Amino acid sequence: MLKQENWWMMVSNGNRDSKMDAGWDDPIPYGKAFITLVDNPARLHGFEE
Amino acid sequence: MRFPPRSNPLYPPIISATFTQARKTRKAIGFDRGVIVHSAIYGNDHRLLLHALESLDNRDRYRGVGIVDDRVSDNELERMHEAGVRGARFNFVRFLSLDQREAEVRRSMARLRELGWHARLHVHGDDLLNNSDLLRSIKDVPMVIDHFGHVGFEGGLDWPVIR
Numbered sequence: 001m002l003k004q005e006n007w008w009m010m011v012s013n014g015n016r017d018s019k020m021d022a023g024w025d026d027p028i029p030y031g032k033a034f035i036t037l038v039d040n041p042a043r044l045h046g047f048e049e
Numbered sequence: 050m051r052f053p054p055r056s057n058p059l060y061p062p063i064i065s066a067t068f069t070q071a072r073k074t075r076k077a078i079g080f081d082r083g084v085i086v087h088s089a090i091y092g093n094d095h096r097l098l099l100h101a102l103e104s105l106d107n108r109d110r111y112r113g114v115g116i117v118d119d120r121v122s123d124n125e126l127e128r129m130h131e132a133g134v135r136g137a138r139f140n141f142v143r144f145l146s147l148d149q150r151e152a153e154v155r156r157s158m159a160r161l162r163e164l165g166w167h168a169r170l171h172v173h174g175d176d177l178l179n180n181s182d183l184l185r186s187i188k189d190v191p192m193v194i195d196h197f198g199h200v201g202f203e204g205g206l207d208w209p210v211i212r
Binding site for chain 1: 167169177181184185187188189190191192193194195196197198199200201202203206211
């Protein structure tokens, strides 16, 4: 889906879905994979309070 | 309660956290713009979202994301657009019993297209795969997957929903 021009992803709340007790960096490989997937990394964005 | 959630909400509203406080926090960290995402606990009742957006002195600094289904009238959509709403969220999360009906989703997407809005998709892992035919077929509405698609970070990069 992210290969389609009209698709974007909010790379946020990784800490909430993390399986780690601290650090919460297990989403990093997924974020990197998504960055390599899309032709324009601007289609990935994230921030939420 | 001035703006009560719908009956049996998925979680209680956080009454102690106000929009005024949120704006102060954003200002303190250097943000002067923001997007208010309407919570699912209010369903398609947008009174709280509209109250927040319409009470702003400078409406150009905030935008909103609502929930659009067949029960939202055209007049309400126009008011939402005027207040600054530019998107609608769709919940495909099965475990929350918020499955969307395909025909209604297509009708709502058509209304978003007319307004120039985007769609935000709340999905949980395989929910994206289970609705992929419908979602892939929508080519002319910007589609945003919320929160990594809640993929869970345990299935690995070869997990079908990741691939």
